[in-house]
Amino acid sequence: MRNSQRRAIAVLATAAAAGLLAGCTLISPTRTQTESEVPIPAGLESYYQQELEWSPCEPEGRECSTVTAPIDYENPGDGDIELAVVRVATDSDDRVGSLLMNPGGPGGSGVELVQQAAEYVTSDALRESFDIVGWDPRGVGLSTPVQCYDDADMDAFLYSVPANPTGSDAWLAEQVDREKAFADACLENTGPLLGFIDVESNARDMDLLRAVLGDKKLTYLGFSYGTSFGAHYAELFPENAGRLVLDGAIDPSLESPETFTVQMAGFENAYRAFVEDCLLTSACPFTGTVDTALAQSKTLFDGVEARELRSDDGRQLTASTLGTALSYPLYDEGSWPALSQMISELEEGDATLALQLADGYNSRNDDGTYADQATAVYTAATCLDGQFTGGLDGTRATLDAIDAAAPTIGAFVSYADWAHISIACQNWPFPSSIEAHAITADGAAPILVLGTTNDPATPYTWAEAMASQLDSGVLITREGEGHTAYAQGNACIDETVDDYLVDGLVPVTDPLC
Template sequence: MSRRSTLGSVLATVAASALLLAGCVPGSQPSPTSTPTGESVSPELEPFYSQVLEWESCGDGMQCATATAPLDWDDPPAGEAELALVRHAATGDRIGSLLVNPGGPGGSGYDFVANSLDFAVGAPLQERFDVVGFDPRGVGRSSAVACYDPAQMDEYLYSLPESPRGSDAWMQEVREARAAFGAACESKTGELLANVDTVSAARDLDLLRAVLGDEKLNYLGFSYGTLLGATFAGLYPEHVGRLVLDGALDPSSSESDVTSAQAVGFERALRAYLENCLTGEECPFSGTADDALAEIAELLASVEASPLRGTDGRQVGADTLITAIIYPLYSQQSWPALDQLFTSVQFGDADLALQLADGYNGRNPDGSYLDNSTEAFSAINCLDYEYQSDVAVMREKAAGIAEAAPIIGPYFGYGDLGCLDWPVPSEAERAPIHAEGAAPILVVGTTGDPATPYEWSVALAEQLDSGVLVTYDGEGHTAYNKSNQCVSDAVERYLIDGVVPEGETNC
């Protein structure tokens, strides 16, 4: 699934945001007491649900605080995890809090709100809600997964296997690299590593709702944030207020289903880019879109066999080139970067490909990394999906992905290897989420979304007993607060006034 749910400039590095200031948690009580919302909770959860956040200014009109959650929700007294929060107070007649998650898994909601408030939510929502960004457990400024230093991360993300893709030796190389990464995560992260699953993060959402003083959760989730929101709705349907799930994941999809659908989605987006490119004068391709796709396939095969070397010494093989290609496909406004990318690679220049791959991977020009999104992405996904070790099944699934997406698919297979030796075994069971009894939930899907294909939004809206689908007929990943006013109006009327679209809405 998507590592990056939002894309500003594909060539810009996001600056680090203001430091988080701490909150506090009162001591535990011997019996259930009321939370800030007047709820009664069990004695072991009372210290968490009755905590009082200490908000302090952290610049640019923002306030910051730290909440504390059980490290293990099945054993609350066993330890604590910190959750970093940033808040932009409502500028007008306040409805309540609106929690925002940008996706990932591993994306920082703290940075999303603190650094790009206007991109995260439109002015009408800023007026009526306290907009709250948060880093889920395992992410960023919250209690976070840690694995590698920058040099080790470079080796992990950009090194090239010595054996032919798909061979037994290649799979062993990949497996050993992933196992070493997992071992480092376990060593540096400790007990938290077993507790960064989406169910635990969804329980944190209910805690945040309560300590923010809201009887119901108002929530805007993008990409992976839709899975987090839907999981919350399944666990706490009675606490669902107004939930918007934009660019949905299908909770019932397996890892291989997700990978195959994304390969197809990115290949569709690549074709859409090429069809647009071929109408202009600066396009690096000629002929038909099929001709251009065949040329891209040859380009990928060429760097797979003979990688290009950048001026900093790093090499660009097929995997890094694929990353560089898919990053601009998240937004139609970034398609011109692909013109430059393909032109440069055709001339043997690796630097722009590395720059784009770095943008996706959160790598800064100085070699440092912006955040821990790679670590968090792996840790969360390895707990959220089931994985198996049967090589014959892996090869069968990889062949199916390659058949479904002949250009991109050959480089998307063998996802099981990434988590097969993860130090914490997954206990996840993928299943539909119905959230019986929940208030209406708005699901937004984009027909040309490459990272969370439209059919996932359709599936989630159908699964949810109260799901209502809004369709954007266009390109790019997610739809709210971008170029389509129809989508923005539908989302904002729902969140502000509770107006639920009648039937399916097409924009």
């Protein structure tokens, strides 16, 4: 599953924090200095010295620009791309600098985040102190895009009914030609950029953005997959890393099969929490104990494909599309009622809401068009960042491990995710460029690593791992449900992050928010 912040954006809570800080230390007594004087990497002078031209853009209060970056930082003469940038600028005399933000993904749009939700995902304190800056990472949105299929072909790729039962060996074999065709289309329609959607190329873009925004040090708030950007940035540029907040962290030391298995266990835990909550309501489609309800769930889901359930637009619900529909509302506790309604409708033979939830995750509009190329970017980035070997035997082995770790929903979610990614990446036109390893970022200033105890998409153990691996990592825990921690209505988390970003205050111990 994409680790992006595909969740409802909550209005910031105004309630006072309880037991906020157990003590703080100050990492910088002065404001972040601007006007970059950091040495420029050799051969990249023309990129680092470009001047941005800001123009008003929608909605009111936003300014947009573009930054030119090389496709390949090691060979800048091989061509350029454009990075779309948007900011909400502060006019305060106490301006600290720029706060770069990324919503996750792979495939999340930072431009969309800041344009549509800057007032909801940042506090008054941050908007007073910083220019809030979002960018579309390479391949995403308004930046030079990754392009694979047109709308009709993407619809067929994501929603067509397979010739063989989903999950069978024959189904796996069927996916090979399908994934090869997808990879070929991505290469043909994207070109050489397809080989440079990796996390390190994005981290280098962040340093370029830091420089052209005029900051000596990078100040950054990254969510979910965006924490990989931040961690790799600190590894590549420890001397340029200022105040970094990595929310919903990913463990960079895990190889891809284990990463997917642990993540599916996270979704299973979230589904169990949903069931526990559901049984307390009158509209719950389940009865009995939690374990009984989980068994009822499994029986229902196992039989969906054979029942050939359809939505009101005539599309048939496959087991893999069901997996996408199940995972989407688990990102956010506020979406659990929709999940309960979807299950009730499936029991009645109606797949309309299930298809609508899958469409929401896949960025599919009601008319069959797609709002973005998130699936393409997710695939390209994951193939370059991950490790995928073993052919269909390797794919099957991890499917079995996922089913054991997440016996209620893991198989269904992994049909749309692990199976697709594993087979696509074993047939991708570019090899993996990143080896799994612990990131220490020696020499970097203290880095806040946020984890939510029952986060389905980025399990809490990943935040613990990243915080322990980073030489200067500081773990901040949010106790609760849902994906990521900041701007979720937890005043303890929000004030801890704001105090760190604005004033450089680092908690001495985890405040356990």
